[in-house]
Amino acid sequence: MPRYRMTIEYDGSPFSGWQRQAGQASVQAAIEDAVSRLGQSEPTLFGAGRTDAGVHGLGQVAHIDLEKTWLPEKLMAAINAQLRPDPVSVFDIHEVDDSFHARFSALARHYEYRIRDSRTPPALDRHRVWWVPYRLDEAAMHAAAQELTGHHDFTTFRSSQCQSKSPVKTLDRLDVCRDGRDVIVRASARSFLHNQVRSLVGTLKLAGEGKWSAADIREALQAADRSACGPVAPPQGLYLVRVDYSDDG
Known part of the structure; x- marks a missing residue:
């Protein structure tokens, strides 16, 4: 059976998340x-990551095994035609x-996480x-974020429903900058814990408000205690931007 890799973008607003769930749109x-x-019987799609309800995808990657061989461009066009009007689009497929x-x-x-910190709602x-109706200090958020990069026990920033065997992860990048009207948080790692990015962003917002210092962020991390986490950021500001593989060149 030929295997196809596809790259997908989607608006997560109307979905219960990436993963199929009985009685809910995914x-x-x-x-x-x-x-x-x-014409494919019982197709099964395997995704690179399970985004939560309301989270968006700019470059989600998935693979699927099919019963017959397709020209990639014809397969992509056929899938997209069947997807309408769902806010999901496959923009690359290859065997x-x-x-x-x-x-x-x-x-x-x-x-990537986007915060709109303005007095007027979007x-x-x-x-x-994520609309925050007052100005955040993105420089303070970025400085605090550097306390979180590297190889750590991220229990503080892990959902109680996380199924990962270990809370220890390596966070390769956590940057905060301003882009026009938005504060952008960018995070990169081989893998993430459930709700980790949203938990990090919600905690960094406290630094942006001047309520927490970089030292407070470091203490929260070292506590390895979920109760030490700041409020979890809402899902609608989060995007899965890209997934890297060894054959991407």
Whole structure:
């Protein structure tokens, strides 16, 4: 059976998340259902990461095994035609070796979180940013973020529902900058714990408000205690931007 790797973007607003769930709309189910209408029986899509309800994808990667061989561009057009009107689009497909696995072959995952810190609420972006109605200090947030990079026990920033075997992860990058009206938080690692990025962002917001110092952030990390975490940022500002693999060149 030929295996196809696809890169996907989606607006997570109407979905319960990436993963198929009984009785709820999900990104995985939308694509699997689209593929099934092309004559594939019981298609199973494997994603690089399970984004939560309301979280968006700019470069989610998934793979699927099909019963017949397709020209990639025809397969992409056919899937996208079946996906309408769902806010999901496949913008790249190519055939890969069966040793490729969207989740287990990934070398790095890159997330971005967008905060709109303005007195006026967003209109067009209201489901795509976290609106904070006052100015944040992005420089203080970036300085505090550097306390969190590296190899650590991230229990403080881990959901109680996280199924990862270990809370120890290596956070390769956590940067904060301003881009126009938005404060942007960018995080990169081989893998993340459940709710880790949103937990980090919510805690960094306290530094942006002047309520916490970089030392407070460091103490929260070292506590290895979920109760030491700041408020968890809402899902709508989070984007899975890119997933890296060894054959990407």
